[in-house]
Every structure is written in structure tokens, then in C-alpha cells.
Amino acid sequence: MTKDTKITFYGGIHEIGGNKFLVEDKGTRIFLDFGMQMGKVNDYFSEFLKPRALNGMGDLFEFGLLPKLKGLYRQDYAKHMGFGGKEETAFDALVLTHAHVDHAAYIHYLRPDIPVYCSEATKLILQGIEDTGGKDDYLTFKHNFRIYENKKGEMSRGKGEDYQEPRKISVFENAKKFSIDSIEVEPLAVDHSLPGVTGIILHTSKGSIGYTADIRYHGRRASDTERFVERCGNSDIDVLLCEGTRVEETFSATEFSVEQDVKTIVNKTKGLVVCTYPTRDLDRLLSFYNAAKESERDLVIDLKQAYLLKLFQTSDQWKNVFPKPDDKRIKVYLPRKSWGLVGRDDISRYWTEKQLLQDYDVWEREFVDYGNAVNYRDVSGKQKNYIFYCNDYQLQQLIDVRPIEGSSYIRSQTEPFDDEMELKEERVKRWIEHFGLITSEKDWIHTHVSGHGSGDQIKKVIEGTDAKSLVPIHTEHEEYHRKWHDNVVNAQWNGSIAL
Ligand SMILES: [Zn+2]
Structure with a gap:
């Protein structure tokens, strides 16, 4: 050697x-x-x-x-x-x-x-x-x-x-x-x-x-x-x-300017704010969380983010840096999965709580009982109360949530840098357009800074x-x-x- x-x-x-x-x-x-x-x-x-x-x-x-x-x-x-x-x-x-x-x-x-x-x-x-x-x-x-x-x-x-x-x-x-x-x-x-x-x-x-x-x-x-x-x-x-x-x-905006952009858009939006950002970029999550606090909305996060926030609560160094998953400005979104029982009126009459839990993976189940868990009916019913995280792999949730007129979409992640990403983004755009979140007058809103x-x-x-x-x-x-x-x-x- x-x-x-x-x-x-x-x-x-x-x-x-x-x-x-x-x-x-x-x-x-x-x-x-x-x-x-x-x-x-x-x-x-x-x-x-x-x-x-x-x-x-x-x-x-x-x-x-x-x-x-x-x-x-x-x-x-x-x-x-x-x-x-x-x-x-x-x-x-x-x-x-x-x-x-x-x-x-x-x-x-x-x-x-x-x-x-x-x-x-x-x-x-x-x-x-x-x-x-x-x-x-x-x-x-x-x-x-x-x-x-x-x-x-x-x-x-x-x-x-x-x-x-x-x-x-x-x-x-x-x-x-x-x-x-x-x-x-x-x-x-x-x-x-x-x-x-x-x-x-x-x-x-x-x-x-x-x-x-x-x-x-x-x-x-x-x-x-x-x-x-x-x-x-x-x-x-x-x-x-x-x-x-x-x-x-030659130029970089700052994370604080992203936070400011988000605040401006949220404050102007009359309906639901739909957004996406990198799942594990918790500093970006903070930008949306701070915007939610300022506008008295709640940030609706997905189960993976809730799980990550929970893990960070176990760290003395980080637990006060990021919000708890049950913070009063955070809601945890339970998507419809598997049989899609969440949000149905016939739960307890026809379907049991146990069957509802079976829609979720084992690691997801604890969040079903969280006091701040929400489903599509909650979000759909009070759209101006929420900033709703929905990444490119969760767009079907828009079919359940149905953003009302006056809703907006904030894309806060890297722009495509190759043909494949270009095609994927075109597909996302079609969804966003379909739900009226971008129109001929209202453009694709992109605010992001690189790592x-x-x-x-x-x-x-x-x-x-x-x-x-x-x-x-x-x-x-x-x-x-x-x-x-x-x-x-x-x-x-x-x-x-x-x-
Ligand atoms: Zn890296």
C-alpha cells in the first residue's frame, strides 16, 4: 500500500x-x-x-x-x-x-x-x-x-x-x-x-x-x-x-428575498396559495412558514416534511430553528391514498378508523391522529386560510382540493436545465393551467435561490x-x-x- x-x-x-x-x-x-x-x-x-x-x-x-x-x-x-x-x-x-x-x-x-x-x-x-x-x-x-x-x-x-x-x-x-x-x-x-x-x-x-x-x-x-x-x-x-x-x-438573490417574494404573492392572493419547493430544504420551508405567519394563514405540509420536522425536534441544536410538526401555523396534509377513505362521510358508519389507517404506510399513521392533520375537504373548504404545499408528484391532489378563482401558484425550486426536466415542467404547467392557477394574464410565478x-x-x-x-x-x-x-x-x- x-x-x-x-x-x-x-x-x-x-x-x-x-x-x-x-x-x-x-x-x-x-x-x-x-x-x-x-x-x-x-x-x-x-x-x-x-x-x-x-x-x-x-x-x-x-x-x-x-x-x-x-x-x-x-x-x-x-x-x-x-x-x-x-x-x-x-x-x-x-x-x-x-x-x-x-x-x-x-x-x-x-x-x-x-x-x-x-x-x-x-x-x-x-x-x-x-x-x-x-x-x-x-x-x-x-x-x-x-x-x-x-x-x-x-x-x-x-x-x-x-x-x-x-x-x-x-x-x-x-x-x-x-x-x-x-x-x-x-x-x-x-x-x-x-x-x-x-x-x-x-x-x-x-x-x-x-x-x-x-x-x-x-x-x-x-x-x-x-x-x-x-x-x-x-x-x-x-x-x-x-x-x-x-x-x-454574476448574481444571486438571497433566501430573504425569496421569503419577501412569497410574502408579497401570498398577501395579494384571495384564494388558495399552492406552492412547491425542495422537500428537505427546511430553510425554504421557513420562508413559506414565515409568510404564512405574516398573512395569518397556515402552511399545509406533506407527510414527509412532517416526519422530517419531527426528527429535527429530537436535536438540541435544531429543535428551535425549525417549527414543530404540530406548530400552530402548520397543518399536516393527509392525502387520499390506497382506498382513499380520508374525508369520507361514511367513516365510522361504514368504514372503520382501522380501515382508514390501512390507507397509510406505518410511518405515516401517527400523523392521522395529529390535532393539526387536515384533508382535502378542510383545505378546499377554507382556501384563503392556507398555503398548500403540492410538489410535482402530488398534483392529483389539486383534483381533490379544487383551487377557487383568485388562487395562485408559487414555484420555488430550480429551473429545468435539460430536455427531460423541460418536458416534466411542461406537464406541470398544463396541470397548473388546467386549475386556473396560471392564465393568460397571470404568469407562472417562480422565486428561488440556488444552493x-x-x-x-x-x-x-x-x-x-x-x-x-x-x-x-x-x-x-x-x-x-x-x-x-x-x-x-x-x-x-x-x-x-x-x-
Ligand atoms: Zn448539495
Whole structure:
């Protein structure tokens, strides 16, 4: 095993997302993030053409979408596909900056004995995703391809759920250093479109590495970004891995201006306000919540958001930052699901409460009894009292709710950046138009700020960190980094740079 200190880039180079950076120092090997290369993965796979579990990592290896490294991947897959699996783990840790798929999705493929280090909020979000029905397993490892002896003494196939164990998740505290063998890790919160995002400084035997994660100054947590940059500036950083998703942009509005836009529209609306925003961007949820408070409306959230807010109540650090799921300005929406019994008059006469509960998944059922649970009849009957969250996968609820004249729609998420997203948005527009939420006089209302800083902000990060060399990551426009730093090192996909 090499004893050199170096960084190898298995994704996140000349592309947005897919960060998988292996840092090696005196035989210690840790990954910074282990995400999906969304762009490259979409070149080969789609919703209906997925990598097959039966082939383990093989379908992703085929196109170079996962690095072929022994001792890294889950042994059940590795053995099943004939890619080793009996060897000791050769990796000491994954340090995770945040819970977005382009940084975290491929945890699924990792061995469960590799410890994952992340912030408390990151852990809570991953738990939310896992518990609320996504197929992604982040915190729990479910063994696949297990054979067991059944009652008749026959060998039978086991189910993953029957053979599960928690992954080794270690929660780090902001600004509190810890060591992984020869490497000292300094996690520092930064501002991005998700709670708990963390920039990282690694102190190795040959020098220091800074990693911005995804970063901006225009959200609710600009002072976090300032502290991260200042700390880098005082840390004699040798190599800075600096994102540049929106580096070619010259302007960013702020989260506070989004909140103001929402307030203006809500105050002008006489009927129902229908809105969508990224499900787990709780700072955006706050913008809508604050607008609801000001206009004396209630914010009607979906079950996944209610579940996430409930999880955040378990954290001393976060419980006063975001509203409780039973806050007096929050309502939890019970959609019609399965047999669609919610809101029917014949509940208790013909259908029982138990049958109603059966419409919902187990994790959803506790919310049915919440005092602030509402259904389509409640929302439909008092439209001017509500801001109603309805994302692109929940549009059928508009058929139940039936927005009245004078209702509006606020779209508060990223604009489409490829043909597929363009087509999806056209479909959403048709629904919104159908329900009279946009008309020839009333346009599509879009208010959003990105999780990523514009060029001026990235320049500020680069200047403030004052690193000896700079590697552009998470960007398709390295030329800007070159303009702002005179020692830009060109990393290649699967290539290394030495410290
Ligand atoms: Zn992100």
C-alpha cells in the first residue's frame, strides 16, 4: 500500500456532482463524499433502466461510474458478482459533507464496517429519507443474497429486511476536530440548500486540504460560510477543493428575498396559495412558514416534511430553528391514498378508523391522529386560510382540493436545465393551467435561490481561503477558478494529485 499523501478523484471533476475523493496519508485512506455522478449516470441509466442489484456494482463498473477498488464494497454484492468480498476492508472512513444524492447516494454500495462521519442534521435527513419509503438505505445495511434453512429443512432465499444491521454512523460536532488515524478532520458548517452541510479541513502529515462541499453566502447561514473561509485562511491550506456549480453566474438573490417574494404573492392572493419547493430544504420551508405567519394563514405540509420536522425536534441544536410538526401555523396534509377513505362521510358508519389507517404506510399513521392533520375537504373548504404545499408528484391532489378563482401558484425550486426536466415542467404547467392557477394574464410565478454561490461568491471563497493550490470540483467551468487563482491544478477523473 502506498504511503504517499495524495488525493484521487473518482468523480466530481469536470462535472456537477458525483464527488468521491479518496485521501491517502501514511496508509490512512478516507473518502470525502461518495455520491452519484448524476450527469454520467443519466447518460446510461434512467428510471426504467436501472443498474441491477443482481450484478452488484457490475452495471456501474461497466461505464466507470464506480471505482473498481477491492475492500471497499459490500461483501454480499462483491461475492455474488465475483469481485472478491472476503478481504479485509482497505478503507478507514467516509466523511460525508451532506445528504444530497450527488454526495451521498452510493453509500448503499459501501461495506457496513466502514465508518461514516457526518453532522447530526445530515444523519437526521438520511434517516428521514430511509424511513419514509425511499428504497435508499443509508443508515441500515440490508444483506442481500442470503440463504437460510426454513422450517422444512430446505434452503430458502432470505429477504434483505430480515438480515439488517445499522451502519457505523459517527456524528461530528461543528468545529470540533477529530482524528482518523494519521488524518485530523476539522468539520465546519457552511451555507447550502439543506441543513447541516459541512465543509472540511483535513490536516495530513504532508499538509492541509480544504474542501468547500457545496457552498454559498446568500442563504440563512452566510455566517457559517464566513467562518469556514476564515478558518481555512488561518490554516495554511495547501490544496483547496473548491466547487463552482454556478461560477459563470454574476448574481444571486438571497433566501430573504425569496421569503419577501412569497410574502408579497401570498398577501395579494384571495384564494388558495399552492406552492412547491425542495422537500428537505427546511430553510425554504421557513420562508413559506414565515409568510404564512405574516398573512395569518397556515402552511399545509406533506407527510414527509412532517416526519422530517419531527426528527429535527429530537436535536438540541435544531429543535428551535425549525417549527414543530404540530406548530400552530402548520397543518399536516393527509392525502387520499390506497382506498382513499380520508374525508369520507361514511367513516365510522361504514368504514372503520382501522380501515382508514390501512390507507397509510406505518410511518405515516401517527400523523392521522395529529390535532393539526387536515384533508382535502378542510383545505378546499377554507382556501384563503392556507398555503398548500403540492410538489410535482402530488398534483392529483389539486383534483381533490379544487383551487377557487383568485388562487395562485408559487414555484420555488430550480429551473429545468435539460430536455427531460423541460418536458416534466411542461406537464406541470398544463396541470397548473388546467386549475386556473396560471392564465393568460397571470404568469407562472417562480422565486428561488440556488444552493450554490455565484461567481463573485466563489471568488470570495478562493481569495479568503488563500490556499497554495486550487482544484476546481463540482463544476463545468474551471476557467473561472483559473482566472482567480494562479496555481490551479488540473485533476483528472480517476487521476491523483500528490501533496
Ligand atoms: Zn448539495
